[in-house]
Amino acid sequence: xxxxxxxxxxxxxxxxxxxxxxxxxxxxxxxxxxxxxxxxxxxxxxxxxxxxxxxxxxxxxxxxxxxxxxxxxxxxxxxxxxxxxxxxxxxxxxxxxxxxxxxxxxxxxxxxxxxxxxxxxxxxxxxxxxxxxxxxxxxxxxxxxxxxxxxxxxxxxxxxxxxxxxxxxxxxxxxxxxxxxxxxxxxxxxxxxxxxxxxxxxxxxxxxxxxxxxxxxxxxxxxxxxxxxxxxxxxxxxxxxxxxxxxxxxxxxxxxxxxxxxxxxxxxxxxxxxxxxxxxxxxxxxxxxxxxxxxxxxxxxxxxxxxxxxxxxxxxxxxxxxxxxxxxxxxxxxxxxxxxxxxxxxxxxxxxxxxxxxxxxxxxxxxxxxxxxxxxxxxxxxxxxxxxxxxxxxxxxxxxxxxxxxxxxxxxxxxxxxxxxxxxxxxxxxxxxxxxxx
Amino acid sequence: xxxxxxxxxxxxxxxxxxxxxxxxxxxxxxxxxxxxxxxxxxxxxxxxxxxxxxxxxxxxxxxxxxxxxxxxxxxxxxxxxxxxxxxxxxxxxxxxxxxxxxxxx
Numbered sequence: 001x002x003x004x005x006x007x008x009x010x011x012x013x014x015x016x017x018x019x020x021x022x023x024x025x026x027x028x029x030x031x032x033x034x035x036x037x038x039x040x041x042x043x044x045x046x047x048x049x050x051x052x053x054x055x056x057x058x059x060x061x062x063x064x065x066x067x068x069x070x071x072x073x074x075x076x077x078x079x080x081x082x083x084x085x086x087x088x089x090x091x092x093x094x095x096x097x098x099x100x101x102x103x104x105x106x107x108x109x110x111x112x113x114x115x116x117x118x119x120x121x122x123x124x125x126x127x128x129x130x131x132x133x134x135x136x137x138x139x140x141x142x143x144x145x146x147x148x149x150x151x152x153x154x155x156x157x158x159x160x161x162x163x164x165x166x167x168x169x170x171x172x173x174x175x176x177x178x179x180x181x182x183x184x185x186x187x188x189x190x191x192x193x194x195x196x197x198x199x200x201x202x203x204x205x206x207x208x209x210x211x212x213x214x215x216x217x218x219x220x221x222x223x224x225x226x227x228x229x230x231x232x233x234x235x236x237x238x239x240x241x242x243x244x245x246x247x248x249x250x251x252x253x254x255x256x257x258x259x260x261x262x263x264x265x266x267x268x269x270x271x272x273x274x275x276x277x278x279x280x281x282x283x284x285x286x287x288x289x290x291x292x293x294x295x296x297x298x299x300x301x302x303x304x305x306x307x308x309x310x311x312x313x314x315x316x317x318x319x320x321x322x323x324x325x326x327x328x329x330x331x332x333x334x335x336x337x338x339x340x341x342x343x344x345x346x347x348x349x350x351x352x353x354x355x356x357x358x359x360x361x362x363x364x365x366x367x368x369x370x371x372x373x374x375x376x377x378x379x380x381x382x383x384x385x386x387x388x389x390x391x392x393x394x395x396x397x398x399x400x401x402x403x404x405x406x407x408x409x410x411x412x413x414x415x416x417x418x419x420x421x422x423x424x425x426x427x428x429x430x431x432x433x434x435x436x437x438x
Numbered sequence: 439x440x441x442x443x444x445x446x447x448x449x450x451x452x453x454x455x456x457x458x459x460x461x462x463x464x465x466x467x468x469x470x471x472x473x474x475x476x477x478x479x480x481x482x483x484x485x486x487x488x489x490x491x492x493x494x495x496x497x498x499x500x501x502x503x504x505x506x507x508x509x510x511x512x513x514x515x516x517x518x519x520x521x522x523x524x525x526x527x528x529x530x531x532x533x534x535x536x537x538x539x540x541x542x543x
Contacts, residue, residue: 013444061524098491098493099490099491100491156475204497204499205497207487207490207491213487216492217488217492267490267496268497268499271498271499271502272535279522280462280497280498280502280519280523281496281523284523285522285523301493303491303492303493303494304490304491304492304493306492306493307464308493309494311523311524311525314524314525315523315524326491328492328493328494329493331464331465332464332465332467335510335511336465336466336467336509336511336512337464337465337466338464338465338517338520338525338526338527338528339525340525343524343525356512375464375465415496
């Protein structure tokens with residue numbers, strides 16, 4: 001599938017601005033760290049920068065889970081922003097990162113080049129970055145891990161419905177005794193459940209993104225089918241010949257700086273207890289609230305969060321002025337899917353952009369998968385049939401972009417070209433603000 | 439037609455409790471793919487992780503209470519969390535048991 005609406009835009013201007021952006025960049029040197037941060041391309045004039053939180057709720061943390069029993073705050077979403085001195089009069093843009101990552105995704109690239117946080121600000125956008133609920137500066141619910149740690153020795157306490165419930169392997173009377181499992185309960189950890197005095201409560205899984213996980217998911221090279229590693233020296237795996245990611249920050253022998261932004265993903269700890277029960281993905285709701293507070297915003301999600309802008313719009317479309325999905329994030333409409341006609345009608349009122357990188361393959365030898373990835377074709381067709389404005393971009397097919405973009409194309413060598421592509425789409429599809437910027 | 443079905447679905451919502459560590463996805467097909475490899479712990483964990491990473495599925499802890507209804511196309515699957523996280527998630531019904539409406543605190 002092509003992207004006719006982008007072709008209708010002024011390709012020359014698009015390419016021209018992209019080339020100008022590239023001209024601003026010094027040549028990439030050997031990958032280092034502090035030393036690798038490249039010089040400023042000129043004064044960055046800001047009206048304001050700051051940070052705040054959206055949402056959050058307290059829950060009880062009794063002894064012995066905390067040395068000083070009391071309440072702790074969970075489920076808040078940390079937001080950082082900067083506003084340029086000269087606005088482009090478009091709605092603010094809000095970036096949310098993917099799995100195992102944080103807002104660092106949008107900052108300086110691993111090899112020291114300008115990231116999208118600075119670039120979009122330089123282009124006149126009020127630019128916001130949020131850490132997903134349960135990640136990085138948004139914190140996480142440590143009580144669930146403490147519960148497992150102290151499972152066999154804690155004293156009973158009154159469950160406030162928000163936190164841990166029973167102790168010593170006995171569930172208290174009442175509904176939904178969160179986390180209180182008897183020995184041998186099949187919901188528990190089969191190993192710890194066999195230990196004397198253990199109830200078998202299960203730690204929520206922590207997703208640890210290893211080098212090979214990143215290799216496969218971020219598509220740095222052909223899938224590895226034998227023992228191999230990016231950290232082995234010399235590396236026993238090779239990137240795609242046209243790989244756009246700065247691989248000197250990935251492979252042994254280089255800085256491996258990329259992996260320093262990869263952090264544990266505690267998403268599985270979300271939505272277990274009391275008022276938060278079943279709230280497995282609190283971030284989209286916070287994004288909808290943020291967009292409304294901003295008086296309208298363009299929401300951007302990547303990978304794990306690529307569906308979040310759509311989820312946010314379906315919760316409350318009031319503030320959502322545009323949806324940008326970077327890599328996946330589509331929903332199947334109709335039978336067998338979750339997207340209803342009413343959902344499609346809501347989305348048809350919001351401009352949407354889907355951007356995908358290169359090298360989606362399966363098998364060995366790698367076989368390219370059809371683009372867009374399912375179920376995007378069905379969602380695109382449904383929204384277009386409802387009169388909506390949805391654009392699909394497969395980066396290798398865009399004139400001037402080239403091949404080899406990874407899953408992390410906001411950090412690829414041509415990241416600013418891709419940013420210009422997105423900005424061009426915004427200018428043609430998202431309405432200007434109504435004459436007032438704060 | 440689908441809107442009418444959605445209204446009917448929302449009218450027949452029930453509370454369910456997850457009995458085992460389970461998952462929810464964006465479509466029946468994604469749930470079926472995971473169910474097909476569930477007996478192989480490693481293959482299941484790898485596929486679930488991949489789906490979670492790409493935002494198509496979520497892990498659901500045991501004891502989680504969800505509002506849901508059996509999907510109109512597959513009686514072995516529930517559509518849950520339509521109200522608090524639209525458009526919701528499809529989950530394998532056999533991992534859940536119905537609970538009384540006052541069970542959620």
